[in-house]
Amino acid sequence: MNRLVTSVNLTLPAWVDAAAYGEGLYPTDEAKMRLAVELARRNVEARTGGPFGAAVFDAATGGLISVGVNRVVPLNNSTAHAEMMAFMLAQVRLGKFRLDDGGHAFVLATSAQPCAMCYGGVVWAGVRRMIVAARKEDVEAHTHFDEGPVPDNWVDGLRARGIEVTHDVLRADAVEVLKDYTRRGGADY
């Protein structure tokens, strides 16, 4: 008998379905990040995963392509970080394994600096720019999450592959979400 599991379903929380995300545009870095941080906050409040949110946008129009939140604990899936969820869901929606195939440029907004896994994931996803709120030191100061073995020169590693990074957009707001998660005694892993 073959008892191997051969498929896995990754889902966003039900509150994402009910929200009106996707209406309107997100023209500025602040507008994009406001959504990413709101996703992180709602994920904490609803206890549907870790204190991290992300979203992918069309760089030219500011249109929202996908959202992601951390789903590691609810889904029993160590890869279900916010950025990875957003990448997968954007790629499924557009029917492309690399978002920028075809010439459109895409932007990732993420409420915290990517961990070592998501750092590599950014390289393959096909985004041209990444907007980051909380820094690695914020995550490590205010939660017990570990970012893993991210290279010190991680920004250079992305720039060398044509991916620009913008730091500290709504950093204080993202830090508040991290603190709130820890205050509530959220699971650390």
Place this chain on the structure above:
Amino acid sequence: MNRLVTSVNLTLPAWVDAAAYGEGLYPTDEAKMRLAVELARRNVEARTGGPFGAAVFDAATGGLISVGVNRVVPLNNSTAHAEMMAFMLAQVRLGKFRLDDGGHAFVLATSAQPCAMCYGGVVWAGVRRMIVAARKEDVEAHTHFDEGPVPDNWVDGLRARGIEVTHDVLRADAVEVLKDYTRRGGADY
């Protein structure tokens, strides 16, 4: 209208279901890697993804927990590398977001050195040891795949987190699969 996609399903190829993987044990490093390389080879022959295979085993018994193959192109998913598939499917099967929670130790066998994303993924998955066949330089010499910004001291980064790495197990066999993929004109991305 909310047009966001809110779930994604990741599947192994149908030939995995039909195979008798999971019967018997894989006690040695060579036995574990023989399976990982066979998975890579079948994935190339069936044209169901890139030339990479991986599997997770119980370290104590040699029992097979999960298998993975690269599914990036068929699933339009840049995160669907062999190692990530194997981790997710092992975690779903065991109902844990970190495999070694509970004291059991697990081993990953992968037909090629992990890329930058899977490198970070190894840290979170909960495996204590990783057995690798082809090296990064093999992948880059025989295919057009890029491993991404993997730190030079990646083995130290894993060891510092309690994960041992064993190199070059059935390396030549894994290299043959890489060459065969390129000979067949397999998609590079």
